[in-house]
Amino acid sequence: MPVTVVVCVKERVSGSSCAGSGGVALADAVERELARQELPIGVKRIFCLGQCEQGPNLRIAPGGAFFRRMTMARLGEVVEAARVAYEQARDQAP
Numbered sequence: 001m002p003v004t005v006v007v008c009v010k011e012r013v014s015g016s017s018c019a020g021s022g023g024v025a026l027a028d029a030v031e032r033e034l035a036r037q038e039l040p041i042g043v044k045r046i047f048c049l050g051q052c053e054q055g056p057n058l059r060i061a062p063g064g065a066f067f068r069r070m071t072m073a074r075l076g077e078v079v080e081a082a083r084v085a086y087e088q089a090r091d092q093a094p
Helices: 023-036 072-092
Strands: 004-008 042-046 058-061
Touching: 004 023, 023 042, 023 072, 058 072
Parallel strands: 004 042
Antiparallel strands: 004 058
16 A cells, blocks of 8 residues: 655635645655655645644655644654655555
């Protein structure tokens, strides 16, 4: 099963939003870092993870870690969690 980093990029007209808090830039940065490390992990931009007030939000799928109030300074946490999830999925594959 492939591992994906899911990034909310929803822009809301009023109130907090992941896009308004830097979600798009984070998605771009995650893609660049995964490519730099040559990790076969995708990035999927979606329009809601249901936690707008705590954005930007990212999640490792399937069923992995959820990151709230993500910042560029913490981007390494996401990449490391994705790498670990990928290695676990690879090791469990038949």
